[in-house]
Amino acid sequence: MENKFQSFMDTVRMKNPGEDEFLQAVQEVVETVWDFYLENPRYQKAKILERMTEPERVVMFRVPWVDDKGEVQVNRGYRVEFNSAIGPYKGGLRFHPSVTLSGLKFLGFEQTFKNSLTSLPMGGGKGGSDFSPKGKSDNEIMRFCQAFMSELFRHIGPNTDVPAGDIGVGGREIGYLFGMYKKLRNEFTGVLTGKGREYGGSLIRPEATGFGAVYFVREMLKEKSDTLKGKTIALSGFGNVAWGAALKATELGGKVVTISGPDGYIYDPNGISGSKIDYLLQLRASNQDIVEPYAEKYGVEFFRGKRPWEQKADIAIPCAIQNELNLEDAKILVSNGCQLIAEASNMGCTADAAAYAAEEIMFAPGKAVNAGGVAVSGLEMSQNSMRIEWKKEEVDEKLNHIMDNIHANCVRYGKGLDGKINYVKGANIGGFVKVAEAMLAQGVV
Numbered sequence: 385m386e387n388k389f390q391s392f393m394d395t396v397r398m399k400n401p402g403e404d405e406f407l408q409a410v411q412e413v414v415e416t417v418w419d420f421y422l423e424n425p426r427y428q429k430a431k432i433l434e435r436m437t438e439p440e441r442v443v444m445f446r447v448p449w450v451d452d453k454g455e456v457q458v459n460r461g462y463r464v465e466f467n468s469a470i471g472p473y474k475g476g477l478r479f480h481p482s483v484t485l486s487g488l489k490f491l492g493f494e495q496t497f498k499n500s501l502t503s504l505p506m507g508g509g510k511g512g513s514d515f516s517p518k519g520k521s522d523n524e525i526m527r528f529c530q531a532f533m534s535e536l537f538r539h540i541g542p543n544t545d546v547p548a549g550d551i552g553v554g555g556r557e558i559g560y561l562f563g564m565y566k567k568l569r570n571e572f573t574g575v576l577t578g579k580g581r582e583y584g585g586s587l588i589r590p591e592a593t594g595f596g597a598v599y600f601v602r603e604m605l606k607e608k609s610d611t612l613k614g615k616t617i618a619l620s621g622f623g624n625v626a627w628g629a630a631l632k633a634t635e636l637g638g639k640v641v642t643i644s645g646p647d648g649y650i651y652d653p654n655g656i657s658g659s660k661i662d663y664l665l666q667l668r669a670s671n672q673d674i675v676e677p678y679a680e681k682y683g684v685e686f687f688r689g690k691r692p693w694e695q696k697a698d699i700a701i702p703c704a705i706q707n708e709l710n711l712e713d714a715k716i717l718v719s720n721g722c723q724l725i726a727e728a729s730n731m732g733c734t735a736d737a738a739a740y741a742a743e744e745i746m747f748a749p750g751k752a753v754n755a756g757g758v759a760v761s762g763l764e765m766s767q768n769s770m771r772i773e774w775k776k777e778e779v780d781e782k783l784n785h786i787m788d789n790i791h792a793n794c795v796r797y798g799k800g801l802d803g804k805i806n807y808v809k810g811a812n813i814g815g816f817v818k819v820a821e822a823m824l825a826q827g828v829v
Contacts, residue, residue, distance in 0.1 A: 389418050396437055403486035405706065408735055409493050410437050412749075416809040417816050420797075424820075430828065432820045439492060441465040443539050444485070447513060449531040451524050461532050463511035463539055463547075466492035469822035472543055473509030474499055474758060476550030479557065483512045490706070494730055495758070497815030498751040501790045504762035509545055511536070517552050518673055529560035537565050542573040542768070548761045549578040551705065554624070554668075555590070559583075574768025577761035586764035587776040588783070589757075594628020595780065596756015596787045597701060597728040602636060603791035604724060604746055607805065613637030618697035618717075620644045621704035622675050625728050625754070627664045629701055630656050642692035644704065645675035649692040652684045696720040701753075702732030711736040718744050726753045742808060752790050752811040759786045790814075 396410055414433060421427055443463040451457055462485060465473045475495040478488070488510045496508025513532060517525050540547060549558050558578045565575055579585035588595065602612055615638045619626045622643040630640045639655040643664065652660070660682060667675060679686035693700060693713035700717050702709045708729060714737040717725065725741045727733060727750035733741065741747035760783055767773055774782075790811075797817075798810020 388422075389415065392433065395434075399438075400486075400489070403489060405484075405490040405731075406486045406493065409490040409731060412731075412735060412738070412808065413493070413497065413812045413816070416806075416812040420813050420816070426824065427820055430824055432823055435823065436467065436496070436816075436819065437493070439464050439466045439489060440468060441539075442485070442489075443511075443536075445535045447515065447528065447531050447535070449524075449528045451527075452521055457528075459513050459515040459528070459532075461511070461513045461535060462488050463536060463545070464488045464492040464509060465539070465545055466508040466510070467496040467819060468507035469819050469826060470500060471505035471507045472541075473545035474506035474548070474761065475509040475511070476548045477553045477557075477561075478510070478512035478550040479515045479517055479552030480512070481514050481516050483514045487706070488512060491730055494751050496819060497812060498755045499758055499762075500815040500818045501752060501793060501811060502755050502759045502762060502786055503789060503818075504759065504786075506546075506758065506762050506765075509547070510550075511547060512550065512553070515552075517557065518671060522556070525557065526560045529557055530564040533561050533564035534568065536561075537568045540565075540575055542575050542765070546574070546761075546765060547576055548758070551623075554578075555580055555585075574765050577764045579764070581773075584764070584768050586760055586767055586779055587774070588779050589760050589764060590624045591628035591631060592760035592783060593625045593728060593754050593757030594630070594703070595632045596759060596783055597625070597629050597703075597726060597753045598632040598636065598638075599756065599784055599787035600748060600753045600791055601633075601699060601701070601724065601726050603788060604726070604748060604807075607795070608746075611637065612699075615639070615698040616641055616696070617699045617701060618642045618692045618695055620649070620692055620702050620708055620732075621729070622664050622678075623668050623703075625703040625757075627661065627668075629703055629728060630661050630664065634661065638699070641697065642695055643675055643678065644692050645673055647674040647676055648686055648688040648690050650675055650679045650684055650686050651692070651695055652678075652682065654684075693717050698723050700725045701728050703728040704732070705729055706731040707734045709733045709737050711740055713737065714741045714744075717741075724748075728754045730754065738808065742806065746805075746807075748794070748807040749811050751815060752794055752807060755790055756783055756787055759783055 793814035794810030
């Protein structure tokens with residue numbers, strides 16, 4: 385059995401040389417579903433895992449644009465359409481210098497299982513560019529988005545592929561992208577999510593990933609007959625995910641004490657609540673990508689070049705980027721009494737950190753914890769199709785229900801005979817089953 389698994393992984397490595405992030409994601413999924421896979425010969429006969437680890441389509445293109453000085457700039461654009469077995473490709477666009485094909489393949493692969501867990505009809509995809517909005521004028525960002533969409537529009541559509549925002553792609557960028565798509569196709573459709581409310585966006589979409597993460601953590605604590613009330617929470621990041629998590633965690637009685645950026649992190653022992661949470665939006669809007677101004681404004685300590693995981697907290701929620709919490713960080717958190725780590729960022733923990741945390745305390749992976757964002761994107765698609773808008777309370781209630789169901793699915797497939805829940809295994813098998821069954825039903829395509 386072990387030899388077969390190693391042989392499978394060796395083949396994947398050979399086909400994807402140097403793609404460390406993608407290989408890490410595949411290893412994490414395959415090793416947890418392997419026994420289940422072997423127990424179902426029809427999956428093996430149809431080579432379901434071999435097909436799942438190959439994207440259906442990868443589009444790569446150049447993006448030439450002109451900056452404010454009149455100089456031509458050239459970036460690279462991507463769209464990885466990974467799996468459409470249960471619905472149109474769905475996943476964000478990321479604009480950041482670190483964007484590579486390996487990173488987007490990892491994200492598209494993860495998105496396939498995450499979207500399956502929501503129970504909404506959405507396949508998995510991801511895209512983006514090595515362009516950075518940081519330091520660019522609005523006009524430069526608009527010109528880049530228009531150039532990017534002038535190629536991407538050929539490959540997307542409301543029933544084909546529905547991108548959303550991600551790192552570096554917020555409401556401003558979605559607006560520019562949507563405007564260009566509408567002009568090129570001469571149609572107004574729900575082809576992008578994360579849109580402004582004025583032209584088809586959903587209420588609570590910016591907060592959704594953070595809200596959903598906290599709802600999932602709440603359910604994890606319920607398994608231990610515990611609640612969020614009085615819990616100290618360490619967050620990383622300071623964008624929409626951290627902002628939404630801080631809002632909902634505070635509402636449910638928790639106390640958020642950290643946020644972070646590329647420059648370091650702040651520690652606020654009194655808790656980040658009220659107007660302090662609103663200030664996170666000002667920080668993000670400043671386009672400076674730093675959190676030190678928070679420390680100056682509120683008179684709290686700033687730790688330059690460090691990560692927040694050295695602080696004592698009951699719960700840690702990475703909200704920034706992949707592999708931001710390593711094994712040493714995990715050990716420090718556990719030694720400081722941390723009870724739970726939940727990834728609100730995609731693959732927020734390194735593989736060894738995730739394995740250690742899962743053994744020592746409660747740990748849940750991003751594909752389950754952060755599914756709230758794409759869940760509300762799916763709800764936005766539904767509203768666009770029906771030409772209606774749900775109230776904030778309606779969307780929040782539906783999100784809450786979806787996250788409860790995802791947690792229940794993780795428990796169903798991840799609970800051992802000893803009563804311990806392996807959330808990684810539960811999320812991977814739970815997401816795998818629906819996609820695998822759909823692929824079987826549709827034949828070898």
